[in-house]
Amino acid sequence: MFLGAAPGPIHEPLTGRRLQPQDVQAEVQRRVAGYLARGVARGERVLLGFGNRVEFFADLLALWQLGVCVVPLDARLTHFEVETLARAAKARAFVGFEAVDGELAARLDGLGVAVLDSVEVARKPPALSATPPGFALDDEALILFTSGTTGNPKGVVHTHRSLRAKWTALGQALGLEKFRRTLCLLPTHFGHGLICNALFPWLSGQELFVLPPFTPEAVMRLGALIDEHRITFLSSVPAIWRLALKTARPPAGGTLERVFVGSAPLSAHLWQEIRGWSGTRDVCNAYGITETGSWVAGTTVGEFEPEDGLIGVPWGAIVAVTKGGSVDHPPGTGELCAPGESGFVWLNTPSLMKGYLDREDLTGQCVRGGWFLTGDLGFLDARGWLVLRGRVRDEINKGGTKVYPADVEAVAERFEGVQDLCCFAVDDPHYGQNVGLALVMPDGSPERLRRLHAWLRLHLAEHQMPVRWYRLDQIPRTSRGKVNRDHIAEACGRVAPVDLRGVFGDHP
Amino acid sequence: MSRDTNRERLLRFLDAIRRPETPLAAIREDENLIRAGLIDSLAVLEIIVFLETEFEIEFPATGLDPGHLTTVTAILDLIDAHAR
Numbered sequence: 001m002f003l004g005a006a007p008g009p010i011h012e013p014l015t016g017r018r019l020q021p022q023d024v025q026a027e028v029q030r031r032v033a034g035y036l037a038r039g040v041a042r043g044e045r046v047l048l049g050f051g052n053r054v055e056f057f058a059d060l061l062a063l064w065q066l067g068v069c070v071v072p073l074d075a076r077l078t079h080f081e082v083e084t085l086a087r088a089a090k091a092r093a094f095v096g097f098e099a100v101d102g103e104l105a106a107r108l109d110g111l112g113v114a115v116l117d118s119v120e121v122a123r124k125p126p127a128l129s130a131t132p133p134g135f136a137l138d139d140e141a142l143i144l145f146t147s148g149t150t151g152n153p154k155g156v157v158h159t160h161r162s163l164r165a166k167w168t169a170l171g172q173a174l175g176l177e178k179f180r181r182t183l184c185l186l187p188t189h190f191g192h193g194l195i196c197n198a199l200f201p202w203l204s205g206q207e208l209f210v211l212p213p214f215t216p217e218a219v220m221r222l223g224a225l226i227d228e229h230r231i232t233f234l235s236s237v238p239a240i241w242r243l244a245l246k247t248a249r250p251p252a253g254g255t256l257e258r259v260f261v262g263s264a265p266l267s268a269h270l271w272q273e274i275r276g277w278s279g280t281r282d283v284c285n286a287y288g289i290t291e292t293g294s295w296v297a298g299t300t301v302g303e304f305e306p307e308d309g310l311i312g313v314p315w316g317a318i319v320a321v322t323k324g325g326s327v328d329h330p331p332g333t334g335e336l337c338a339p340g341e342s343g344f345v346w347l348n349t350p351s352l353m354k355g356y357l358d359r360e361d362l363t364g365q366c367v368r369g370g371w372f373l374t375g376d377l378g379f380l381d382a383r384g385w386l387v388l389r390g391r392v393r394d395e396i397n398k399g400g401t402k403v404y405p406a407d408v409e410a411v412a413e414r415f416e417g418v419q420d421l422c423c424f425a426v427d428d429p430h431y432g433q434n435v436g437l438a439l440v441m442p443d444g445s446p447e448r449l450r451r452l453h454a455w456l457r458l459h460l461a462e463h464q465m466p467v468r469w470y471r472l473d474q475i476p477r478t479s480r481g482k483v484n485r486d487h488i489a490e491a492c493g494r495v496a497p498v499d500l501r502g503v504f505g506d507h508p
Numbered sequence: 509m510s511r512d513t514n515r516e517r518l519l520r521f522l523d524a525i526r527r528p529e530t531p532l533a534a535i536r537e538d539e540n541l542i543r544a545g546l547i548d549s550l551a552v553l554e555i556i557v558f559l560e561t562e563f564e565i566e567f568p569a570t571g572l573d574p575g576h577l578t579t580v581t582a583i584l585d586l587i588d589a590h591a592r
Contacts, residue, residue: 214549216553217574220572239550243553243556246556247552247574503528
């Protein structure tokens with residue numbers, strides 16, 4: 001189960017809760033018995049509808065001991081999105097923390113998904129009558145949904161084997177010394193926060209300190225929290241650092257030894273500012289992709305000067321860059337770029353996902369011969385270091401949280417009166433990017449727009465909501481009928497956005 | 509500048525960054541802006557930038573009490589304290 005003899009202690013700094021390894025084991029065993037008593041069995045899939053609490057980690061380990069595949073969900077998802085994912089995962093159960101919303105429970109019940117409460121499961125469980133079934137290395141361990149929450153979900157399936165490959169590679173490349181008191185303020189429903197920031201050190205026996213994700217109050221106290229808990233390591237995203245640098249006093253205790261930044265491009269300027277604030281030069285740009293179990297390369301290269309796009313060296317992976325971006329020509333058959341020449345970035349790693357859940361078509365579009373086509377553009381420099389220059393992937397990176405235009409479009413296009421549309425990235429000074437929406441909608445009356453807004457609010461999570469709307473006469477398309485989102489962003493830049501506040505006026 | 513003038517400037521700014529469906533008038537001045545749904549959590553950063561540029565408040569190296577940015581009243585108190 002564990003990479004070391006046992007997981008480390010786990011703390012919630014904001015609540016003061018603290019579990020020693022033996023307490024963790026006891027919490028896990030209570031849950032093993034509780035889930036067994038409720039008929040949860042090996043090979044089933046269970047949704048965890050909460051995160052960033054000690055109970056989440058106890059549930060995760062208990063369910064793994066039972067051979068169950070765990071599907072951590074973003075707690076911000078709408079009921080509609082949870083229902084969509086529950087259906088896609090063919091989930092046996094949904095586990096909430098304390099009260100689960102009645103309407104959500106009814107919807108899940110209608111799908112035959114049992115609704116369980118983490119606290120209740122662990123309360124007075126019966127004595128274990130049998131040894132938990134455990135898991136095989138190639139059993140599914142985690143499904144992380146990265147997109148399609150409103151239509152065709154894209155779930156990254158990791159097995160216990162791919163996760164172990166990840167943690168073993170990280171341990172060998174990075175060591176454990178600097179991770180001995182790790183702070184996690186990233187959400188535990190995505191790879192960066194869960195697999196790497198939290199589980200890698202914790203399952204190796206290091207101490208884990210868990211905060212609620214993306215909470216300004218916690219970020220503003222970051223320096224004080226680092227000092228109070230003698231934190232040696234943390235990982236985060238650029239948007240969080242921008243807030244911390246403005247509002248949090250730097251740590252004064254000198255305990256911080258390493259900082260990772262990932263999930264969004266890190267500028268050289270911000271990089272230097274983080275070095276200054278944190279008091280350590282070991283600030284590393286960590287490149288990670290959910291499909292490869294997150295962290296797969298970074299600037300663990302000794303002394304260096306930060307550069308825009310600099311990633312560094314791989315951790316348990318081979319990196320190659322090809323001239324063509326076709327999945328039919330991976331490295332080996334595809335022509336490799338010369339040092340310094342930009343092309344398409346591929347990764348070959350034993351921590352690669354098993355595939356996308358029930359979507360062999362999608363898996364085939366990016367995996368060939370053991371190589372994974374990342375969707376990133378970049379080059380290997382003369383030192384062999386990876387440098388990224390952009391993405392061909394269709395996504396909006398909102399402060400490290402990915403928003404997929406197709407998810408927004410799948411909801412908006414179902415609203416009566418929307419004849420055509422396109423979701424695209426708009427620049428945002430704080431998040432880096434935000435969500436824009438171009439609409440062809442002849443009836444643009446305030447009442448109609450208010451209804452569309454309510455429709456989107458009902459189906460989209462907060463971070464997916466378009467913040468800038470544009471009405472166009474038509475959506476520009478290529479001669480082959482495809483949309484070029486960059487061109488549409490340019491077209492929208494020439495017209496005034498819809499005055500949404502004016503549309504609402506005094507209508508809440 | 510008087511507190512009333514500061515309030516007017518602050519409310520004008522909040523009106524520009526608020527969620528469109530949540531009118532300013534729906535929020536009490538002592539109500540938590542995020543919990544009341546007026547702004548999202550990272551919009552706090554926009555408030556900080558506003559205070560820096562409009563009121564020349566330099567957030568100190570000693571850090572910021574999160575409670576100072578959660579309500580209209582608290583933000584006005586912060587502006588007043590800086591002016592003194």
